[in-house]
Amino acid sequence: MKAVKVGLLGLGTVGGGTATVLKRNAKEIARRAGRGIEIDFIATLEPERAAELGVENIRLTKDAYEVVNDPDIDIVVELIGGYSPAKELVMQALENGKHVVTANKALIAIHGDEIFAKAQEKGLVVAFEPAVAGGIPIIKALREGLSANSVEWLAGIINGTGNFILTEMRDKGRDFDDVLAEAQALGYAEADPTFDVEGIDAAHKLSILSSIAFGIPLQFDKTYTEGISKITQEDVAYAEELGYRIKHLGVAKRTDKGIEQRVHPTLIPERRLIANVDGVMNAVLVKGDAVGATLYYGAGAGDEATASAVIADIVDVTRALTTDPENRVPHLAFQPDALSDTPVVGMDDIETAYYLRMSAKNEAGVLAEVTRVLGQQGISIEAFIQKEPRKGETDVDIILLTHVVNEGNMNSALEQIAALDVINGEATRIRVESLS
Ligand SMILES: NC(=O)c1ccc[n+]([C@@H]2O[C@H](COP(=O)([O-])OP(=O)(O)OC[C@H]3O[C@@H](n4cnc5c(N)ncnc54)[C@H](O)[C@@H]3O)[C@@H](O)[C@H]2O)c1
Ligand SMILES: N[C@@H](CCO)C(=O)O
Numbered sequence: 001m002k003a004v005k006v007g008l009l010g011l012g013t014v015g016g017g018t019a020t021v022l023k024r025n026a027k028e029i030a031r032r033a034g035r036g037i038e039i040d041f042i043a044t045l046e047p048e049r050a051a052e053l054g055v056e057n058i059r060l061t062k063d064a065y066e067v068v069n070d071p072d073i074d075i076v077v078e079l080i081g082g083y084s085p086a087k088e089l090v091m092q093a094l095e096n097g098k099h100v101v102t103a104n105k106a107l108i109a110i111h112g113d114e115i116f117a118k119a120q121e122k123g124l125v126v127a128f129e130p131a132v133a134g135g136i137p138i139i140k141a142l143r144e145g146l147s148a149n150s151v152e153w154l155a156g157i158i159n160g161t162g163n164f165i166l167t168e169m170r171d172k173g174r175d176f177d178d179v180l181a182e183a184q185a186l187g188y189a190e191a192d193p194t195f196d197v198e199g200i201d202a203a204h205k206l207s208i209l210s211s212i213a214f215g216i217p218l219q220f221d222k223t224y225t226e227g228i229s230k231i232t233q234e235d236v237a238y239a240e241e242l243g244y245r246i247k248h249l250g251v252a253k254r255t256d257k258g259i260e261q262r263v264h265p266t267l268i269p270e271r272r273l274i275a276n277v278d279g280v281m282n283a284v285l286v287k288g289d290a291v292g293a294t295l296y297y298g299a300g301a302g303d304e305a306t307a308s309a310v311i312a313d314i315v316d317v318t319r320a321l322t323t324d325p326e327n328r329v330p331h332l333a334f335q336p337d338a339l340s341d342t343p344v345v346g347m348d349d350i351e352t353a354y355y356l357r358m359s360a361k362n363e364a365g366v367l368a369e370v371t372r373v374l375g376q377q378g379i380s381i382e383a384f385i386q387k388e389p390r391k392g393e394t395d396v397d398i399i400l401l402t403h404v405v406n407e408g409n410m411n412s413a414l415e416q417i418a419a420l421d422v423i424n425g426e427a428t429r430i431r432v433e434s435l436s
């Protein structure tokens with residue numbers, strides 16, 4: 001059978017890794033796919049990269065529409081990133097009857113419904129394994145391997161850049177901006193790195209995971225999103241003293257009120273495996289009612305690690321070319337007409353434990369005032385540290401760990417604590433996940 005012809009859009013970190021791995025492992029990949037897979041046409045704004053990668057003999061263009069409109073291309077692989085022109089190119093590829101593979105989580109999280117509807121109408125596949133947790137086959141695990149389960153919750157470290165920054169801050173006391181610059185140089189970060197450090201990239205990925213786990217529409221706009229930019233060295237050290245690690249997590253959980261869908265820094269007990277996932281590595285824990293807890297671990301970003309997922313999708317699509325469209329795995333795991341309207345719950349209704357750090361005047365009775373406010377909201381304390389004033393300062397740090405409480409009650413307590421004369425400014429709040 002003749003080789004499947006791939007059109008590559010973008011030859012950056014992931015595009016370059018894809019070209020390299022497809023070339024290196026061509027024979028083995030063909031044995032798996034049932035036929036050869038050949039990059040036939042590449043759109044790139046940096047044609048000089050082609051020679052560096054040893055793919056200068058492949059047709060090149062600066063106009064991505066030439067690839068999308070080329071009748072010889074079977075599969076379009078979108079590795080440009082961002083919303084536009086990525087969306088228009090993907091829609092045009094589908095219109096032209098081409099299957100699509102994309103690493104673009106922003107595109108799928110925001111425009112996935114429209115893109116999948118078009119693919120459905122045309123009997124085509126849109127595959128996006130590289131979009132979530134890089135090289136880890138988490139989409140496949142959730143969509144296929146766990147399809148017997150009612151998923152109870154999932155929680156994951158799903159931004160490699162953010163995890164790399166937190167790890168370097170903890171292990172080497174390095175400066176935030178310095179580590180971010182290194183993550184950018186290594187090709188881990190998004191074109192706009194605020195997407196990484198403010199949690200937006202993780203929220204894109206979480207809304208995709210949540211849809212696949214619970215059979216609900218993509219709802220990025222309802223995902224609570226908080227990044228790591230406010231985490232200080234002190235918080236990292238105090239958490240450690242209490243037996244926890246700070247990790248940036250995406251959490252999706254089924255509750256009586258609906259689906260919790262939230263991305264924020266969390267304290268995780270240090271004995272948990274996921275608390276020890278460091279650097280650019282990602283990990284996703286999924287709790288199914290039948291299988292129990294399962295953990296998926298691997299590189300969340302990087303050229304060849306991400307290419308691993310891109311090529312796995314190309315192989316899947318190659319196999320799907322011979323399958324009846326009616327019998328293909330649905331894009332979001334559940335059949336498109338069987339999505340449920342279970343709501344995503346507001347943050348006031350979630351329940352977790354909390355780490356609180358506040359700066360207080362070094363006076364008698366401060367703690368009594370704080371515990372009175374917490375007590376009025378029904379919040380009880382699990383652990384407590386009070387530090388001596390730092391050299392040359394009079395104020396003291398108070399660190400509290402609470403039991404599991406309602407976030408609405410916690411918000412009321414935090415407002416009252418901020419208003420106390422003995423407390424300076426607002427308390428820092430980091431949610432705690434026991435993950436059991
Ligand atoms: N870098 C990673 O580790 C990683 C991991 C998973 C997913 N992703 C996703 O993969 C996608 C690509 O990321 P990347 O890190 O490879 O980015 P990148 O910036 O390294 O590469 C993007 C490439 O697209 C090219 N490009 C831009 N506009 C173009 C156009 N109109 N036509 C043709 N080429 C164009 C750029 O010149 C660049 O070479 C993004 O959606 C990103 O979120 C990246
Ligand atoms: N910028 C992303 C790339 C992988 O999706 C990250 O750091 O996780």
Ligand code: NA
Pocket residue numbers: 129130131132133134135136137138139309
């Ligand atoms: Na993946």
